[in-house]
Amino acid sequence: MSSLAGRVALISGASQGIGRACALELAKQGATVALAARNVEKLEAVAAEIAAAGGTAKSFALDVASEESIKAGAKAVLAELGTVQILVNNAGITKDGLVMRMKLSDFEDVIRTNLTGSFLLTQALIPAMMKSRWGRIVNISSVSGETGAPGQANYGASKAGMIGLTKSLAREFSSRGITVNAVAPGFIQTAMTDVLTDEQKETIMSHIPLGRYGTDADIAAAVAFLASEGAGYITGHTLDVNGGMYMG
Numbered sequence: 001m002s003s004l005a006g007r008v009a010l011i012s013g014a015s016q017g018i019g020r021a022c023a024l025e026l027a028k029q030g031a032t033v034a035l036a037a038r039n040v041e042k043l044e045a046v047a048a049e050i051a052a053a054g055g056t057a058k059s060f061a062l063d064v065a066s067e068e069s070i071k072a073g074a075k076a077v078l079a080e081l082g083t084v085q086i087l088v089n090n091a092g093i094t095k096d097g098l099v100m101r102m103k104l105s106d107f108e109d110v111i112r113t114n115l116t117g118s119f120l121l122t123q124a125l126i127p128a129m130m131k132s133r134w135g136r137i138v139n140i141s142s143v144s145g146e147t148g149a150p151g152q153a154n155y156g157a158s159k160a161g162m163i164g165l166t167k168s169l170a171r172e173f174s175s176r177g178i179t180v181n182a183v184a185p186g187f188i189q190t191a192m193t194d195v196l197t198d199e200q201k202e203t204i205m206s207h208i209p210l211g212r213y214g215t216d217a218d219i220a221a222a223v224a225f226l227a228s229e230g231a232g233y234i235t236g237h238t239l240d241v242n243g244g245m246y247m248g
C-alpha cells in the first residue's frame, strides 16, 4: 500500500513511543519521513528500522521547546527534503503534580513543549504546505485535555490548548487545501505511562470499556487515516482513540 507515495511527513518526538509508530506507519504508506527529536542517536535507530522495511527516513535534531531550534530544524528539513506536506505534532512531556505544589516552571515547561512547540513548528512549516496547496497537520492531544485529570493541570491545559489550536488552524488554512485535526489518545502503553503505579493503571483500566490499554500502533493508524487523501473532508476534528474511556 502506498497511498502517501510522494508525500513528505515530519513527525516530532519520533524517537520512541507514539511518534516512532507514526513514523513507521507513514513510511509504510509511502511517505518520506523526517524524524525529529532531541536525541539523534535514537532517531537514527528508527531511521534504520524504516530503511530496513524499504522506506525512506532522515533524522533531524530538533528541540520543540526552543524557537531557534525549531527554525533551524525546519530549515534543515526543507533544505534536505524540499517540502513538508504532513506534520505530526507529537513531541510531548508530562511534569505531573498537584496544583498546590506545582512549580511555575513545571507548568510553563509543559505548555512550552506541548502547546507552544506545536504552534511554532506549524508556523515554520505551513508556508511549504501553502506552496504545495496540500497539507495535513495532525496534533497529538490527549484524553486529559478533554476530561482533565488530577495532577495534570499543566498537561491537561496544554492538551486542551492543542484542540483549540487545531480548530483555529483548521479555519485559517482550509482555503489552502490544508486540513488540521487532532488525535486524543487515551491510555497508551509507552515510556510516558510506564511511570504510573500499578494502582493508577488499575483505576484507569476500570474506565476503559474495551478492556485493554491502547498501543502506539492504535494511534498511528488514526494519524495515517487523517493524513490520507481519503480524510480530505475532515478538518478541525478531534479523533478520540481511547477504547471508549471518554466519549465526547
Ligand code: NAP
Binding pocket: 012, 013, 014, 015, 016, 017, 018, 019, 036, 037, 038, 039, 040, 042, 062, 063, 064, 065, 090, 091, 092, 093, 113, 140, 141, 142, 143, 184, 185, 186, 187, 188, 189, 190, 191, 192, 193
Ligand atoms: P514518550 O514515549 O515519552 O516519547 C516522547 C517523544 O517526544 C520522544 O521521542 C522525545 O524524544 C520527544 N520529545 C520530548 N520533548 C521534546 C522536545 N523538547 N523536543 C523534541 N522532542 C521532544 O511519549 P509517548 O507516550 O509516545 O507520547 C507521545 C505524545 O502522545 C505526547 O504528546 C503525549 O502527550 C501524547 N499522549 C500520550 C499518551 C500515552 O498514554 N502514552 C496518552 C495521550 C497522549 P527526545 O527526548 O529525544 O527529544
